[in-house]
Amino acid sequence: MIALVDMDCFFAQIEQHDNPDWREAPVAVTNGELGTTIITSSYEARAFGIHTGMRLKQARQLCPMLIQAPSRPYRYAAVSSRIMEALVDITPDVEVFSVDEAFLDLSRCQQLYQGPKDIGERIKHKVFSSSGLRCSVGISGDKTTAKYAAKKNKPDGLTIIHPTEAEQILAPELVTELSGINKGIGTFLARYGIVRCGDMKRVPMSLLAKRFGNLGRRIWLMAQGRDPEPLNFNVKAPKTIGHGKVMPPQTRDKAVILTYFQHMSEKVAARMRCFHYQADCFFIGLKTEQGWLKTEARPGFYTDDGKVIYQLCMTFLDYYWKGQGIWQVQVTALSPRQGKQLDFFSAEDSSRYQVNLAMDRINQRYGEFTLAPARLLDKSKMPNVIAPAWKPIGHRKMI
Numbered sequence: 001m002i003a004l005v006d007m008d009c010f011f012a013q014i015e016q017h018d019n020p021d022w023r024e025a026p027v028a029v030t031n032g033e034l035g036t037t038i039i040t041s042s043y044e045a046r047a048f049g050i051h052t053g054m055r056l057k058q059a060r061q062l063c064p065m066l067i068q069a070p071s072r073p074y075r076y077a078a079v080s081s082r083i084m085e086a087l088v089d090i091t092p093d094v095e096v097f098s099v100d101e102a103f104l105d106l107s108r109c110q111q112l113y114q115g116p117k118d119i120g121e122r123i124k125h126k127v128f129s130s131s132g133l134r135c136s137v138g139i140s141g142d143k144t145t146a147k148y149a150a151k152k153n154k155p156d157g158l159t160i161i162h163p164t165e166a167e168q169i170l171a172p173e174l175v176t177e178l179s180g181i182n183k184g185i186g187t188f189l190a191r192y193g194i195v196r197c198g199d200m201k202r203v204p205m206s207l208l209a210k211r212f213g214n215l216g217r218r219i220w221l222m223a224q225g226r227d228p229e230p231l232n233f234n235v236k237a238p239k240t241i242g243h244g245k246v247m248p249p250q251t252r253d254k255a256v257i258l259t260y261f262q263h264m265s266e267k268v269a270a271r272m273r274c275f276h277y278q279a280d281c282f283f284i285g286l287k288t289e290q291g292w293l294k295t296e297a298r299p300g301f302y303t304d305d306g307k308v309i310y311q312l313c314m315t316f317l318d319y320y321w322k323g324q325g326i327w328q329v330q331v332t333a334l335s336p337r338q339g340k341q342l343d344f345f346s347a348e349d350s351s352r353y354q355v356n357l358a359m360d361r362i363n364q365r366y367g368e369f370t371l372a373p374a375r376l377l378d379k380s381k382m383p384n385v386i387a388p389a390w391k392p393i394g395h396r397k398m399i
Contacts, residue, residue, distance in 0.1 A: 001105075001106040001107050001110055001116065001119075001139065001140075001141065002103060002104070002105055002106065002107075002139070002140060002141065002142055002143055002145075002146045002231070003103070003104040003106055003119065003120065003123060003137055003138065003139045003146055004097075004101065004102075004103055004104075004137070004138045004139075004143070004146040004147045004149070004150040005083075005087065005101065005102045005103075005104065005123060005127065005135050005136075005137055005150070006100065006101050006135060006136045006137070006138070006147075006150040006151065006154070007080075007083070007100035007101070007127075007133060007134075007135045008043070008133075008134045008135060008136055008154055008155035008156060009040055009041065009042055009043060009046075009155070010040070010076065010080075010099070010100035010133070011029045011039060011040045011069075011071060011076055012027045012028070012029050012040050012041055012042040012045070012069070013042065013133050013134065014072075014075065014076060014079055014133065015027055015029060015042075015069040015072075016042060017131075017132050017133060018075075019069075022067055022069075024044060025042070025044055025065075025067055026041070026042060026044040026045035026047075026048060026050070026063050026065060026066050026067060027041065027042040027044070027045060027066075027067045027069050028040075028041040028042075028045050028050060028056065028059055028066055028067070028068055028069065029041065029069045029070075029071050030056055030068055030069070030070060030071065031070075031071055031382055031383060031385060032070045032071065032381060032382045032383045033068075033070045033381075034381060034382060035056070035070070035071070035382065036055055036056050036057070037053060037054070037055060037056065038050065038051070038052060038053065038054050038055075038056060038059055039052065039071055039385075040052055041059075043155055045059070045063060045066060048062045048063040048066075049062050050062055050063060050066070056068060070383070071383055071385070072383070073383060073384050073385055073386045073399045074399060076099060076386060077099065077386060077390065077392075077397070077399060079131050079133070080099045080100065080390075080392065081392040082130050082131060083102075083127055083130055083131050083133075084096050084102055084392050085130075085392075086126050086127065086129070086130035086131075087102055087104060087123070087126060087127070089126060090104060090106075090109075090119070090122060090123055090126055091104050091105060091106055091108070091109050093105035093106075093107075093108065093231060093233070094231075094233075095231040095232050095233055096391050096392055098388060098389075098390060099386050099390045101147075103143055103146070103231050104123070105230075105231045106119055106139075116139045116160045117158070117160060119139065120137045120139050120158040120160065121158065123135075123137050124137055124156075124158065134155055134156045135156075136150050136151070136153060136154045136155060136156060136157040136158070136159075137150060137157070137158050137159070138150030138151070138152070138159050138160075138161070139158075139159070139160045139161070140160070140161040140162070140163060140166055140225070141162075141163030141166065141225070142163070142166070142222075142225065142226060142227035142228075142229075143227050143229050143231070144178055144179055144180070144222040144225075144227035144229075145161055145163075145166045145170065145225045145227065146161075147179045148161075148170065148173070148177065148178060148179070149161045161225075163225065165225075166224075166225025166226075167197075167224045167225045167226075169225070170197040170198075170223060170224070170225050171196065171197050171198030172196055172197075172198060173196060173197050174186075174195065174196055174197075175189055175194060175195065175196065175197055175199075175200070175219075175223055178197070178222055178223065180215075180218075180219070180222070181219060181222075185212070185219065188211060189208075192207065197223040197224070198223075200219075200220055200223035200224060201224065205217055205220040205221075208220050235391050235393065235394040235395070235396050237338075238277070238336060238395050238396075239334075239335065240283075240332050240333060240334055240335075240336070241268055241271055241272055241277060241279070241332065241333045241336050241395065242268060242283065242330060242331060242332025242333065243264045243267040243268050243271075243330075243331060243332075244264065244285075244328060244329060244330035244331070244332075245260055245263065245264060245328065245329055245380060245382070246327065246328050246382075247260055247326055247327055247328060247329065247380075249325065249327055250289075250325030250326070250327070251325060251326045251327070252323060252324070252325055252326070254317070254321075256378075257286070257317060257321070257326055257329070258313075258314065258317065258375070259375050259376065259378050259379055259380075260329045260379075260380065261284075261310060261313035261314070261317065261329055261331065262306070262310045262313070262373060262375050262376060262379075263376055263379045263380070264313075264329055264330070264331040265306045265307075265309040265310040265313055265331050266306035266310070266369070266372060266373065266376065267331075268282075268306070268309060268331050268332070268333055269303075269304055269305055269306035269309055269356075270306070270360060270363070270368075271395065271398060272304040272333060272336060273304045273356060273360055274360070274395075275338075275394070275395040276338050276339070277304065277333070277336035277337065277338055277395070278302040278303055278304045278336060278337065278338075278339070279302060279303070279304075279333035279334060279335065279336040279337070280298055280299065280300070280301060280302045280303070281296055281297070281298050281333075281334045281335065282296070282297050282298075282299075282309055282312055282331060282332065282333055282334060283295075283296055283330065283331070283332040283334055284296075284297055284312060284313055284316045284330070284331055285329070285330040285331075286317075286320070286321060286326050286328070286329055286330075287326065287327045287328035287329075287330075288324050288325060288326060288327065289324070289325060289327070290324070293320045293321060294330075295316055295320065296334065297312040297315070297316060299311075299312060302337070304356075305352055305356060306356075306373075307352065307373075309331060309333075313331065358371075359371045359372070368384075384399045385399070386398075386399055387399070
């Protein structure tokens with residue numbers, strides 16, 4: 001028995017909860033006061049046709065009384081952490097899937113409750129009592145069907161699909177409605193006449209396995225309500241640690257670009273230091289109208305120092321950038337590994353280590369970039385965002 005807890009328009013609902021005058025009003029969350037694109041919106045706003053990714057200007061044309069709520073990612077993360085901690089009272093087997101979703105494996109504790117409806121109602125009550133927020137819950141025998149069920153009766157819904165009925169219920173649904181089957185996979189399946197879940201049994205599992213490997217085998221079973229994927233309770237070691245930021249379109253001011261690069265360099269470095277990672281190779285990129293200018297830069301040693309990473313960015317900018325308009329920057333540590341590689345024979349390295357240590361202690365106590373390089377006084381006022389892979393613990397706890 002697997003349950004999927006899906007918070008209803010999570011960010012917008014938090015804003016309505018914290019601002020009672022906004023309850024039952026159309027609210028749209030944007031990335032700060034300067035944000036022009038909608039991150040999410042309340043159901044009252046969605047009734048006007050407003051959706052994620054829509055420009056705020058267009059949304060106001062559809063709904064002149066729309067309330068803009070600048071995002072508060074640290075608030076959202078704190079509420080999410082409180083909810084995830086409360087769900088452990090239902091079952092210890094909880095997989096935090098994202099900031100607003102969690103899978104619960106209820107198989108070991110079914111005897112403590114009076115059937116799936118009782119468990120579902122207890123889950124909803126637990127979420128509300130810990131946060132004051134509504135959620136929708138889907139319960140079935142596997143992760144994919146539970147996630148599908150949770151989407152069926154939003155908001156504030158509870159949908160139960162018995163495992164023996166899953167294949168029949170999924171059969172008329174488009175395969176692209178299932179989590180994990182994107183347009184690319186959907187296009188491949190359509191070549192073989194697989195448009196709806198019920199079509200999947202017309203082809204052998206080996207067809208998908210040959211093209212997608214183990215994922216193909218899983219997809220074949222997912223469409224029949226038999227997803228074999230177990231819950232994942234461990235946060236895997238990172239393959240990359242990176243940060244990027246969208247810039248004002250067509251930015252050509254070199255000083256502004258350098259500020260963004262230093263901002264991202266320091267964020268990457270601080271996060272590596274926090275979890276004791278270092279890297280000797282960094283992806284550095286600038287997005288232009290024609291595509292990405294990018295490179296993989298190596299300082300020649302393992303580092304977690306923002307100053308070193310920023311120097312790589314400056315070299316990249318001087319070599320690759322020819323003055324064209326920039327839309328986005330990205331700095332990513334590739335294949336980071338844990339353990340300090342500090343050369344204690346270098347006085348400069350030892351000095352930088354002490355500076356970074358002092359800076360981290362101050363920023364952890366008083367807030368990010370309380371102490372930072374002077375250039376970052378001019379950094380973007382756009383707030384941080386929560387990464388899609390956010391987790392309440394470990395290196396995935398990133399904003």
